[in-house]
Amino acid sequence: MEKKKKGIISKVGMWYLLILAIFAGYTNWLPQIRGDAPEAAVAVDVGTVTPEQLKEMGQKIIFGTDDPEGALRKGETPIGKGSCPLCHRFFMDQKADRCPNLIALPAEQVSSPDPEKLLQMTEEERSYKRPLTERYQSFKEKLSGGEPNSGIKPHATPGGQYLVESEYCPNCFVVAGFAIKGTNDMVSPMPIINKPPIELTDTEIVSVVTFLQTRSGDMSKGTAKESWEAYFGKKLGEAAPGAVAAGGAAPSADSKLALDTDTPDQIVGKMGCFACHKIPGIAVAKIGMVGPLLIEGTNAPNRIKSPEYRKAFKEGKVHATTPKEYVMESIMTPWLFIVPGFQDDMLKDFSKKFTFAALSNMADYLLQQTADKAIKEGLDRLPQEKEGPLKKTAMGNSDKQLAMNN
């Protein structure tokens, strides 16, 4: 009998070991994911990065990868430390419907009535519409004493400020139907992004907003930094408003300004002209497809004579009489005269960013650029430019050599 009992102990023991081995084995067979603790945020000086870098940084924060679509196709949901794709939809074939989608839906996917077609816009476009809605106004009234969690009063102007506000104060405006249940559509399920657990820095939030604004590829829409500064009324990167005096906010400290001593390519780099324009002689400015080719030596004299410009001149809208005045006017007040075939897309705050000397230098440089130089570098006008493509002259090897040396 005693022997039999011992047999049972070993049998039961074997049974236990078998069960435990199966359980442990199964867990080892499942996909192994290790969740690393987030690294401390990297301090980035926003003044020194280009909008593209900012956008890439935003992409990395949102998706944790530079190729989110690739990850998506592999069946993974790319999620970075911002955790945004857990709730927001960024791609058509991504599944996330907890929070408002951040892409433009095709009309047939929009089931609910959507009079303003908000769902069919990109988030960037939406950001210009939402703050104008009555719903936003009602939030503004209700939260006029400040939103309890963040202490922010909703006061975003359309555009980037709206996006910035949504990150710092998700409750300041909740898209209808996406609030936490039972809160009368008032409280957002989204965490405050600059606080734990997501805890992005200001710069990181600006980069995320830049990503949202420039998803279409139009870098000129990336106004996140400006919007941020306008929204909070302080410079990005300053710890507290009180610290301004000590830091000495002299223009020299801000590399976003075009200064007297800057060379034309420095100015082009700082102002981001290359995002829209092709400019002969500037290495980075070879890709812009938004604005006209800047060969003002050829263009400017013709443009002031053009009937469109004469008409505007007579109406008193524009005032340039010389090519240089025309170029300076185009930089300072670009909305006054739009070159035929283009939209009013150019940034409008250059008047605050150029010193007089810098503007003069830049205009001189642009006026030296002519059709010949552009042809040598293989640049051509955009199809919509009225003047038509540049006439190509036969180029000898020596000319090519010259162009390369340039």
Added chain:
Amino acid sequence: MRSLMRWLQSPKRKRVGAFLALSLFAVALLLPLVPVFAVAEDTPAASSDTPKIEKAKDVFYKTEGIVYGPPAPKLKYPDNYGTYGTFQSRTILWMANQQHLYFGSFVLAVPMFVMVVELVGMLQKDKRMSKKYDDLAHEFMKISLTAYSITAILGGLLIFTFLALYPGFFMYLASIFRPVMHVYALMFILESGVLYVYYYGWDKMNDSPFLKWCHLSLSVLLNTVGLVLMFFANTWLAFMQAPAGVDDQGRFLGNIWNAIHTPLVIPIVVHRILGNAAFGGGVVAAYAAYRFLAAKSPEEKAHYDWMSYTAMFMGVLNLIPLPFAGYWLMREVYAYRQQMGITLMGGLLAWVFIMQATMIATLFITLNYYLWTAMGRMPGSERYTRFFKYMLLVLIVATLTWLTPHTLVMTPAELKAMGGAQHPVIGNYGVMSAKNTAINIIITTTVLCFCIYQRANKVPTVKWAWWGNLALGAIFVGAATNVIFLGIYGYFIPANVRIGLSVPQVCSTLTTLFIGVTLNTMILKNARSLGEIRWGQMSTRGAYALFLLAVAFTWTMAVMGYIRSSVRLHWHINEIMRDASPWAFTNPIGYAGNINSLNVLIFWTMLLFVFWLGTLTDKKVHSTVKDTAGEGIEGVSIPVGSH
């Protein structure tokens, strides 16, 4: 004194007396809480003495409070952490915690059973049955007593581990919960005292009915103290997961109640009480199953068969509401931080949840299997045997759905063959609608199985039996139809509406549980018996199923604890105190599975030791019983267990 005793002997008065005694104990119970309130009242006064009063906002309640403590320290490695060689400090702490928790749960769960069993025994009219239940309760208690001292030892070990490996973190936690920790220690002493009086006074207090009622009151007291103990321990981990009562720098705001009453504490406590009870039932059932297998005489076999059934039944009683308590906890987690909920269900820990789903499926299927095999010892159960395979079919289909992952693991070639990351057919089973339906069907089937078990050896005699059966059938069919219909309907509506569907689904299941079982019991009132349950004839497979059930309980507890703890990610105290040690990452699931298995193995090995100790004393008891008592459970035909 003696006259008082005599006065109390009358049956009416003895209850009054017992009630009085109970109230006295209850008042005594509140005594240790005095320091808490004293501190709470002290706080503003103490800080108002100092001229600088800084106010800050509660991180959860958003109320203003006076800053009372220092901010949470920003920990640095290795300054604020200790190590033992190259071992992962966290794993050591994890194991120490888990072992303490296992024994603690067991020690807390067993008195709950004992209380119920003792009460049932006292309410029995049949003397023999009464004695039988009383002995059972006594035997449970005996097992728990050794485990109690092991719990205390492990608790000490845990505190030392904390102090040695995570001193910075532990000090901060202690600074906030200082008054509560003192109360905790006091309660522990009280628990020990009550426990020893309760256990060693068992036979003495069996003599008079009044003393017996006092004994039961002691049991109530024991459980109350135990629950308060557990509540305090739970408040600390609930605070770690979702802090309140401090400002966003971790400064204590003086109100200890806010720090105790954190957003998640109530659901966690409820979930844990149910979980503990289920776990305790499983452990005792496994113990009884082992004794059943090892038993030498038919009487012994019958006794342990009955004991394993009773313990299993009590465990299961708590298991069935457990998923719903879990659902509630998840809802609260989502309400607290949606991100935390998503990390759990769809993010980093999603695969751990698949493992947890596997465990739940294992538990329910094993349970059904045990009931099926257990019906083999009931005459008349043949009438139902042929339905078992259909129930199995339903369970398996539901399990297949339940365990279909949302994200499939595959090679590029398979991805290509499938034509995309989502399978057009299987993909439908990976979503929440299908999962909710599956688990509700599994639970409903289990309830049905239990109803069949109830009536296996009985024929209803009430006049309205036919109508009753019809109604019972309607309840089950209706619940299943409703659950499945809502599940399918969920595919056609947007996600935010879909979430709301789980409530009516759960309601259908709960209807079968409460109304169905009640109705079934009413139908079976005064039912004609087709023969008594042949206790002792449980099949060996049934015993092994009980072992599996117990291990699955233990393992589920481990994996759930792992999930709950790791959802804090790299925080010691969520959003207040960062884990700066090199072990702030979240382990992959395989590692967690290995540690869990190891923990379960250690626990069961230690339990084996406890059981072995039990058999040592048992031998003595047995011999005395044989010598002195002519009528024990021996020589008596085994009565029917009622359920």
Added chain:
Amino acid sequence: MDSGLKIAGMTGRRFAQFIHYNKRRRVCIMMKRKTLLMAIFSALLLYPVISWAGTEKYINAGIFALIVEIGMGLSIIFLAWFVKNKLKIHIPKLMQAPIIWGFAFIVFRVILQPPIPFTLLAVYMGIITIAIFLYSSIDEPSWKEFSTPIRIMLQEDTKNAKTSRYIVFAALPLLIGYGTYDKMLPKFEEPVELRTVHPAPPASINLHGKIINLQTEYNPFRGKGADGKEEAGAQYMGKNPFAADAPKYLQNVREGGEIFFGTAGCVFCHGDNLDGRGMFAFAFNPIPANFSDPGTIAQLQETFVLWRVSKGGPGVPRETFPWASAMPPWEKHITQDEMWKVIMFEYWHTGFYPRTWD
């Protein structure tokens, strides 16, 4: 078998008569027991027929096919079961287990299409294995029936038992050996490919000496609707492009189709259903794009398609593996107009609409 079919075809009245006149009681009882199942079975047979005949508009072909397939599958199972019962064939439990296992394997591996990944199959078959064990041991008689042969094989000393024992104990190590061999055998599995299928397009392309801005260009053969936007062509879907009075849009579609099937020969790779399964398709890895999948052209702008058609495989960026695409640069073979027409045809044929910019 024969009587089973006969019974299956009977109406309710004939069925009642059958029971009434049949004097053999045993059959009678069996019939009663089966009445309910028979009714379900007839309903299953009738349902697809009714749905097909009556409500063609409400049930699409896919669901109809599914119902028919399920119905046929269930009828086969039912018939097999019925025949088994009629002929009183008793399958031993020990044999039932592999039969159920094999049946489940066929369902999950063969019938369920497209094939599920191995990991999921393993989970499913694991559950099925456990279920079979539970089924075999669900009550005492069943467990006895299941385990007795195994016990005899292991313990008894009759000749049969010995033989089977030797076979089992010889086969087990062989099986394990094969498993080990299979595991150790070097396999040439395709490495994980991180190919981007739809890369970001360039801002503009140079096509036949003309710069085409992919963001602003539109298909010149689509008319403009009342709202001034490009016409999606919804009203032309499913219409006959060969009709004599076909509108201009459909004529263009027809010409696109002629290019697709004729002059350019897209059909050889992309298939006559545009599903990427043309006659040459499987010579390529990856196989050509499946336009009928909602993940391809339905998600892309027409200009994107134009870019891919005109520049072909060599024109894609590095992340899309230009070396892995067999698509020729069609700009060297057909005109831009022809490309636009083919693109229009592709959208028309698959019923998708191109993605637009807003």
